[in-house]
Amino acid sequence: DKLSKPGAFYADTAIRILLPGTTGKLASKMMKAGDKLGVTKKLTQSLNDAAGLAALEAKPVFRNAVDGLKLTDVPGIALKNDGATSYLEKSATPDLKLKVRPLVSSALTKVGAFSQLGKIGSSSKLLGLAGLTPEKLTDSVTDQTLKGIFNYIGREEAGLRGNVLGVGKAILGTIN
Secondary structure: OOOOOOOHHHHOOOOOOOOOOOOOHHHHHHHHHHHHOOOOHHHHHHHHHHHHHHHHOOHHHHHHHHHOOOHHHHHHHHHOOOHHHHHHHHHHHHHHHHHHHHHHHHHHHHOOHHHHHHHHHHHOHHHHHHOOOHHHHHHHHHHHHHHHHHHHHHHHHHHHHHOHHHHHHHHHHHHO
């Protein structure tokens, strides 16, 4: 729910969705320059908005993964610091990819990312050289969205494991 709020992906630099091929020092500097010039910032924000729209649809897939939990899964979840995150990633990723990719594609259309890509592509040799197509953009945003969701879940899990007593008290307080 938190990641589906407008601007949540973009605001969190640990999970921010970037244009494909924009990792590394040189590419990062070029993207920052493009953002300052206003060439890529709107597109980057649109990619993150699309990820947020798709993230909302991940909830039922996670619920199915939890419903499919077996007794044999419990030790791995309980004994590893990232056990719950690893379990969800392993059990939910195939279904998430199938569900999230069309949502990302639809969201990219809805937020105008493909039209922005076309406009920038015609005026920017950088994107043309990168071979950035709507298909590649959809794949990249889908992969980055899933990576961001699991990164976020991992941080939440670490916070819960770091405050077991507080979480326990909060749960017991809701039972009364």
